[in-house]
Amino acid sequence: MSDAETRIVVVGASLAGLRGAESLRRSGFTGHLTIVGAEPHRPYDRPPLSKGVLTGEVGADATALPNLVDLDADWRFGTPATRLDRARRTVTVETGEALPYDRLLIATGASARTWPDAAQGRFAGVHTLRGRDDADALRRDLAAGPKHVLVIGGGFIGCDVAASCRTLDLPVTLVETGPTLLAGVLGAHLGAVVEALHAHRGVTIRSGTKVVALEDDGTGRVVRARLADGTAIPADVVVVALGAVRNTGWLSGSGLSFDAGGLDCDADGDALDEDGRPDPRIVAAGDVARFPHPLYPGKPIALEHWGHAVAQGVRAGRRLAGLPEAPYAEVPAFWSSQGGITIKSVGLTAGADGLVIARGDPKEGRFLAVYGREGRCIAAVAFDCARWLPAYAERIAARAPFPPEPGGVDAGPMRVLPPAFPEPADEDAA
Amino acid sequence: MSDDTLFAQVKDEAARPDPYPLFAALRECPVSRQEDGTYVAATHAAIESLLHDPRVSSETLPPADRPKTGNPFKDWLVKPLRDHITDTHRPFIFRDPPDHDTLRAAVMRQFTQRRVQAMRARSHVLVDEILDRLGDARTIDIVDDLAYPLPVTVICELLGIPPEDEARFHAWATQLATALEPDTLQDGAARAENSRTFDAISEYMQGLIAQKRKHPKDDMLSGLATEEPGGAPRMGDFDLIATAILMLVAGHETTVNLITNGMLALLRHPEELRRLRDDPERAPRVVEELLRFDPPVQFRTRKALCPITLAGVTIPEGAPLVLLLAAGNRDPEVYAEPERFDPDRIDNRHLGFGGSLHYCVGAPLARFEVEAALTALARRLRNPRLIADPPPYRPGSALRGPKHLRLAIDGIDP
Numbered sequence: 001m002s003d004a005e006t007r008i009v010v011v012g013a014s015l016a017g018l019r020g021a022e023s024l025r026r027s028g029f030t031g032h033l034t035i036v037g038a039e040p041h042r043p044y045d046r047p048p049l050s051k052g053v054l055t056g057e058v059g060a061d062a063t064a065l066p067n068l069v070d071l072d073a074d075w076r077f078g079t080p081a082t083r084l085d086r087a088r089r090t091v092t093v094e095t096g097e098a099l100p101y102d103r104l105l106i107a108t109g110a111s112a113r114t115w116p117d118a119a120q121g122r123f124a125g126v127h128t129l130r131g132r133d134d135a136d137a138l139r140r141d142l143a144a145g146p147k148h149v150l151v152i153g154g155g156f157i158g159c160d161v162a163a164s165c166r167t168l169d170l171p172v173t174l175v176e177t178g179p180t181l182l183a184g185v186l187g188a189h190l191g192a193v194v195e196a197l198h199a200h201r202g203v204t205i206r207s208g209t210k211v212v213a214l215e216d217d218g219t220g221r222v223v224r225a226r227l228a229d230g231t232a233i234p235a236d237v238v239v240v241a242l243g244a245v246r247n248t249g250w251l252s253g254s255g256l257s258f259d260a261g262g263l264d265c266d267a268d269g270d271a272l273d274e275d276g277r278p279d280p281r282i283v284a285a286g287d288v289a290r291f292p293h294p295l296y297p298g299k300p301i302a303l304e305h306w307g308h309a310v311a312q313g314v315r316a317g318r319r320l321a322g323l324p325e326a327p328y329a330e331v332p333a334f335w336s337s338q339g340g341i342t343i344k345s346v347g348l349t350a351g352a353d354g355l356v357i358a359r360g361d362p363k364e365g366r367f368l369a370v371y372g373r374e375g376r377c378i379a380a381v382a383f384d385c386a387r388w389l390p391a392y393a394e395r396i397a398a399r400a401p402f403p404p405e406p407g408g409v410d411a412g413p414m415r416v417l418p419p420a421f422p423e424p425a426d427e428d429a430a
Numbered sequence: 431m432s433d434d435t436l437f438a439q440v441k442d443e444a445a446r447p448d449p450y451p452l453f454a455a456l457r458e459c460p461v462s463r464q465e466d467g468t469y470v471a472a473t474h475a476a477i478e479s480l481l482h483d484p485r486v487s488s489e490t491l492p493p494a495d496r497p498k499t500g501n502p503f504k505d506w507l508v509k510p511l512r513d514h515i516t517d518t519h520r521p522f523i524f525r526d527p528p529d530h531d532t533l534r535a536a537v538m539r540q541f542t543q544r545r546v547q548a549m550r551a552r553s554h555v556l557v558d559e560i561l562d563r564l565g566d567a568r569t570i571d572i573v574d575d576l577a578y579p580l581p582v583t584v585i586c587e588l589l590g591i592p593p594e595d596e597a598r599f600h601a602w603a604t605q606l607a608t609a610l611e612p613d614t615l616q617d618g619a620a621r622a623e624n625s626r627t628f629d630a631i632s633e634y635m636q637g638l639i640a641q642k643r644k645h646p647k648d649d650m651l652s653g654l655a656t657e658e659p660g661g662a663p664r665m666g667d668f669d670l671i672a673t674a675i676l677m678l679v680a681g682h683e684t685t686v687n688l689i690t691n692g693m694l695a696l697l698r699h700p701e702e703l704r705r706l707r708d709d710p711e712r713a714p715r716v717v718e719e720l721l722r723f724d725p726p727v728q729f730r731t732r733k734a735l736c737p738i739t740l741a742g743v744t745i746p747e748g749a750p751l752v753l754l755l756a757a758g759n760r761d762p763e764v765y766a767e768p769e770r771f772d773p774d775r776i777d778n779r780h781l782g783f784g785g786s787l788h789y790c791v792g793a794p795l796a797r798f799e800v801e802a803a804l805t806a807l808a809r810r811l812r813n814p815r816l817i818a819d820p821p822p823y824r825p826g827s828a829l830r831g832p833k834h835l836r837l838a839i840d841g842i843d844p
Contacts, residue, residue: 358484359484359527360527360528361528364528366527366528366531385527387482387786387787388482388483388484389482390478390479390482391479391482391483391484391485394479405736407485407735407736408483408484408485408486408487408735408736409484409485409486409487409526409527409735410484410526410527410528411484
C-alpha cells in the first residue's frame, strides 16, 4: 500500500494529538488523516484554564492552540471514541461510525477525578476543573461573587484555583490531606515554602485534614463541607481538585493493557497488549501513555506535563510516519506560577531521599533545590531562579552524583535535607 | 586539529569585515583553549550550556583590594567616584546573582508596556525626522546620519536626559563602549581615557539624579530614583549611577551596529531589500535574522568559578571564557544553510541577545528601533548603492560594526 492510501487516525484532539498530527505531516505523511475529539472544541491550551480564564483575564475561547502546519485532516469534534477493534482495525465513535485505520495515535489524555460520593458531586456549586467548559462554568460561579470558596486538594490545580480566587478577592479555604500544599510533588520541605506564599496572599489553608462530606441546603445547592475532625466550613462554591484519571475506559475489549493510570507502552511508545506484546500499528502519547523512562528505571510512568505532551506527540508522529526514532528519553519538566513565584522543575522528584538548596536562599523566595536518590541527581526545582535549570537537566540526564558539587554563582548552603514526602506518596503527584 | 591563535586572529582588525570563516574554524572544537589560556566556546550547544551554568561568572573585574574605612560616605569623599562604582557598584552586566537580580529587576519594572509602546511609535517619527533633515542629499552615511542619532535620542528620552545634553552623551557612550573590548583592559592610554569619561559621566549623572529626586518626571531615571511605593527599596546612588551609565552604553552602540549591519545585509541581498519595501510587515523577521546572521555583540566574556568539563575539555578554575555568540549563530547543527541570510527561516533561536540571566534588557527597544530604521530606509531611499564594499570597520571585535556605511542615492522620498 502506498503512503497516499494509508489511513492514520489520531484519537484525542489534544495538545499531544495536535502536535503528533503536525509532526506526521512534517515527516512527509501524505495519506488520509482523521482527528477524533471528545469535546466540541478545536485543540486548546490548558495552563490558562486554572489561572487567567478563572480571573476573567483570558476568555476560555481564547485558549485555542495555533496550528503550526497545514494538517489537511478530517476533524471529528464532539464525538468521543467508544471502542477500539484491533482485529478489524477500526475506532468506533459515539455516533456509531467505525473509522478504519492503518495506524493509530492514542492521545486521549485524562479527566479530573470526581468527588467519591456521586450525589454530593452533583450539588450545584460543586466543580471539577479539566476542560475549557469546566473552566468557563467555574469562572461564571466565581464572577457571581460567592461568599466562600472551598478547594479540595493542594496539588497544582488546587493551588492555582485558590490563587485565582485571591486575585478576585474571594475568601477561599484550601483543604489538603498531606502535611503541606504540593507535598506530593515537592515534599513537605519545599511544600511549606509554597504554603507560606499562598497563606501570605490570604488563602486559608487546612493541611493534614480531609473533607469527608459535602452538604446541601435541601435544594441540591452546596452550603458546607464536613471535615474529618468533625468541624464544618461554609462553602457555596466547591472545587474538587483531586488529581486525574486517564481516559482509557474506551479501550475495554481492545485487548490492550491499560487501567485508570494509563495505557501501557514499550520504550518505543508502541501500545502493549494484555500479554505485553507491542502492537506496531498503535502509538500513544501525552498524559495517557504509561511507558518505561530510561532515567527512572522501575515502574513505568505516565507524565502530565505540557512539554511532555509536545515532545512525545512529535516523536509519535515521526514514528507513525515510519521515520526511525530513538526511545523517548526527554528529561521531564514542568512549570507553574504560585503566589507570584514561578516554579520550574526538571526531572522527577518521586522517591528522592535527599534535597539540597544549591543556589539562592528560600528566605528570599529565590532558590534552586536539587533532589537526589541513592547518590544520583534525579530532579531540580527552581523558585524564581529558572536560568540554571538547563545545567541541572544535563546533570540529571547524565545521572550525575548527588549532592552536586558546591561553589559557583549564588551558591546555597548545600546541606543535605530530607525532602519529607508524605507516606504513602501521592500517586498523581506530577 | 586545533589552532590556538584563532581567537587572536578574530581580534585582529584584519578580520573585522568578515570574521565568519574564523568562526567556522573555531566551531570545529566546541570549546578550545587559546594560547593565552582563554577558553572559547563556539558551538550553539556549548554557548547555551555555559550561559546556563552556575559555575560561570560575569564578575570579570577583581574585587577591590584598596583599604576602606567602612563608611561609604567617607569612602566617597576620599576616592574618585569611578573607583567606588568600579569596585563595589559595578553595573549589573558585570555582576552575579543575587545582586544582579535585584538591580536588573528594578530596571525591568521601569520598562513598562506603556513606555515601550509609546517609544515604539516615537521611533518611527524620529527616523522620519532624521531622514527629512537630509533634504536632497545624494550620499548618505547610514552610521553618522541615522544609526548614531536614533538610539541616543531614544535612550535619552526614555531615561529622561534633557535634549540639550544629548550631544555630550553621544561622545561619552562611544568612548565607554570600548570598555567591553577585551584588549582595552591591557591598553593604558585607553584605560585612562575611559576613566576620564567615566568621571565626567558619573558626575553628570549624580547631578541629574539629585534633580530627579527633587522633581521627578515621567521617565525611567525618575522612576529608578524614587521607586517604589510599597515595593522594593530604592536603589542607592552609586548603583543608580552605574545602572544609568550601563543603559546609555548598552542601549546605544549595539543598536547602531544592528541598524548598520542590517542595511549592509539588505544591500548585499537586494531582493530582500525589495521585499521589505513592498511589505514592511516583514521587518520583524528581517531583524531576527540579522540578530542571527550578523549580530552587533559578537561575543561576551565570562570566568569559570569551578572546573567545568564540556565537550571533552576541562576548563580550569579561574579561566577566562569567551562565548562566541556570533559563531553559535551559524552553527550548522542548529540552522539549515547557516551562511545564508534568510528572514523566512523558522525556529530562529539566535544568540544575538545573549541568553539566560544577562539576556539583553533592551531587546524590545532594539527590535523596534531597527524595524523603524530599516523599513524607512527601504521605503524612502531611492536606488541606494554601496560606495565601498566591505565598508570600513571600527576597531572593536566584541561590539563589531562599520565605522561608516556610505551609500550613493538618487534622492530621499517623502
